[in-house]
Amino acid sequence: MSARKAGRAVFVAAALSILVSAAPLFADSITYSPASPNVEQSVSFRYVAAFGTVSRPIRWNFGDGGSFLSMPGVLTASHAYTAPGLYRVQAQIQLVSTPGPIITTTVKIVERRSVTFTPPNPMPDQPVTFIAHNFFSASLLWDFDDAPPFNGGPRQVHSFREAGTHSVVVKDWDGKSAVSIVASLVVVGPPVVLSIAFAPAEPRVNEPVEFQAVNFLSTSLVRWDFGDGAVENDTSPPLITHTYRSPGAYSVRAFDGGSGSPSAQTAIGILPERLITFSPADPRAGEEITFRAVNFSSPTLRWDFGDGSVLSAGTQVTHAFQTAGPWMVKAFDRSGSAEVVKNLSITVFPSQGPRSKFAVSFIQIRFEDGKSYKVVPKAFGPLTAFAEIKFEGTGVLQAQWLVDGMPFKTVFTNLSFAGNTIIDSGSVPGLPSLLPGLHEVTLNLMQPRAEFVIPVIRYFVTADAEPRPAVDFLLDGAVTIDGAVLGGDDATIEAPVGKHFLLKGWARNESRTAVAFALLQVFLDDELVDQKIVQDLKPGEERGFESSVFNPTAGRKRLLLALYDISRLPATILYIREISVVPPI
Numbered sequence: 001m002s003a004r005k006a007g008r009a010v011f012v013a014a015a016l017s018i019l020v021s022a023a024p025l026f027a028d029s030i031t032y033s034p035a036s037p038n039v040e041q042s043v044s045f046r047y048v049a050a051f052g053t054v055s056r057p058i059r060w061n062f063g064d065g066g067s068f069l070s071m072p073g074v075l076t077a078s079h080a081y082t083a084p085g086l087y088r089v090q091a092q093i094q095l096v097s098t099p100g101p102i103i104t105t106t107v108k109i110v111e112r113r114s115v116t117f118t119p120p121n122p123m124p125d126q127p128v129t130f131i132a133h134n135f136f137s138a139s140l141l142w143d144f145d146d147a148p149p150f151n152g153g154p155r156q157v158h159s160f161r162e163a164g165t166h167s168v169v170v171k172d173w174d175g176k177s178a179v180s181i182v183a184s185l186v187v188v189g190p191p192v193v194l195s196i197a198f199a200p201a202e203p204r205v206n207e208p209v210e211f212q213a214v215n216f217l218s219t220s221l222v223r224w225d226f227g228d229g230a231v232e233n234d235t236s237p238p239l240i241t242h243t244y245r246s247p248g249a250y251s252v253r254a255f256d257g258g259s260g261s262p263s264a265q266t267a268i269g270i271l272p273e274r275l276i277t278f279s280p281a282d283p284r285a286g287e288e289i290t291f292r293a294v295n296f297s298s299p300t301l302r303w304d305f306g307d308g309s310v311l312s313a314g315t316q317v318t319h320a321f322q323t324a325g326p327w328m329v330k331a332f333d334r335s336g337s338a339e340v341v342k343n344l345s346i347t348v349f350p351s352q353g354p355r356s357k358f359a360v361s362f363i364q365i366r367f368e369d370g371k372s373y374k375v376v377p378k379a380f381g382p383l384t385a386f387a388e389i390k391f392e393g394t395g396v397l398q399a400q401w402l403v404d405g406m407p408f409k410t411v412f413t414n415l416s417f418a419g420n421t422i423i424d425s426g427s428v429p430g431l432p433s434l435l436p437g438l439h440e441v442t443l444n445l446m447q448p449r450a451e452f453v454i455p456v457i458r459y460f461v462t463a464d465a466e467p468r469p470a471v472d473f474l475l476d477g478a479v480t481i482d483g484a485v486l487g488g489d490d491a492t493i494e495a496p497v498g499k500h501f502l503l504k505g506w507a508r509n510e511s512r513t514a515v516a517f518a519l520l521q522v523f524l525d526d527e528l529v530d531q532k533i534v535q536d537l538k539p540g541e542e543r544g545f546e547s548s549v550f551n552p553t554a555g556r557k558r559l560l561l562a563l564y565d566i567s568r569l570p571a572t573i574l575y576i577r578e579i580s581v582v583p584p585i
Contacts, residue, residue: 141175358395382430
């Protein structure tokens, strides 16, 4: 080859080499600050466009699994790393049709925070100075492995009581940092174990607990924090007594010599106080009393009722005292072990008589004629209700007559030495009779409280001022279809469920006027279940009747018996009575 040709070949080769290796002079890039970021420090990234501006969102991937999609036109993103290392950061413009090229850069994350201490190998109880370097916050969370964590500045002094390897954990921003800086040091010397002992092992509310400071150095001062808000300075350690008033878990701390950091601490669980409850509240001789042992440890107890009766039983028992008086009942825990006992003083009243507790044992309410129902004309008066009361003991009876649930008259009377008494609703002004319709009268016993349901009597006020014939309506009882007598009383029938039963009774005309036609209607709740015509009921005549009733479901129902005079219009009610239907006991 000639020299000219050779030179040309070299020139071409050089030119080709330049074209292949040349890089673009203008390209998009990523910048970040600070230049050498720390762990958990916020790093600000910026997308730098070579030409023009960016109006589309940018998707960022920070290399540690974190990502971020910016708003359109926003070129910056911030991210904090939780571990040191090299991270490959990517940014990609999200175009309408297809994403743009991926722009990358590499960021190096370092951990500059550290904790140093002096001296390097302290002795037990020797103060050690710790310094936190290059932390972001002036308030840090310090956690020494032998004391509770606390917040403080970058310089702390701490003493370790025990020899061995100890760790100190420091977190930035009062502990809000996710990264812990740990320093380890070895405390040399003989081990000194400080502890807190207490007795009994299972303390309870209102029970004294004895605490002992074990291996403490001071003989003149130990400050105690019992965890329930009580703090005491004990000038004659190591023993001190404290009583807790509420159950729960408490942390007890003791400060040797009254130092600023706790020298020892322990957890203590306070169990609820053992209790013995009983019902009824005012028991009487011969009455079954239910005793319950609450918060005891053992399911089996030994019971001593103080009257010679002792038995081993569960946490609930029944017992009847045959004579009145104060009694001391004891329950022994731990299956009857004598060292754990709870006492209860109980007063048992005589069952009857002047010395028994003041109580009302019976109330019967009636009108003057002895009946529990009455029909009166409008503006009738005076209409008076009477209450026959049987009482025990001595006391002041306080009662309130109620008409349709509203107070009508209050009665105060002294009763003594057990017996019977009668109170009335008063003849002036008498029970209200201006409003036509059915009215209910009962007694609200305020003192003493009644332990039974007080009966209700009723009266019906007609729309006119003329009296109507007086017809009394009596109920003999109820039987099944095959003749079996049903249980109950004057106000209740124990009826079988899903079966028929027969009501038996009779009507008596107590007026001087004959009733040409009377209609008897029987309602079960709001449903009419039977009705009968009573014809030509003469003065003084009694007429028997039977009525079949079907009890469809269980549960209490209202049975209403109503007798109307339909001899003339409008029909007027002569008698009405309400009875409760309940399932058999």
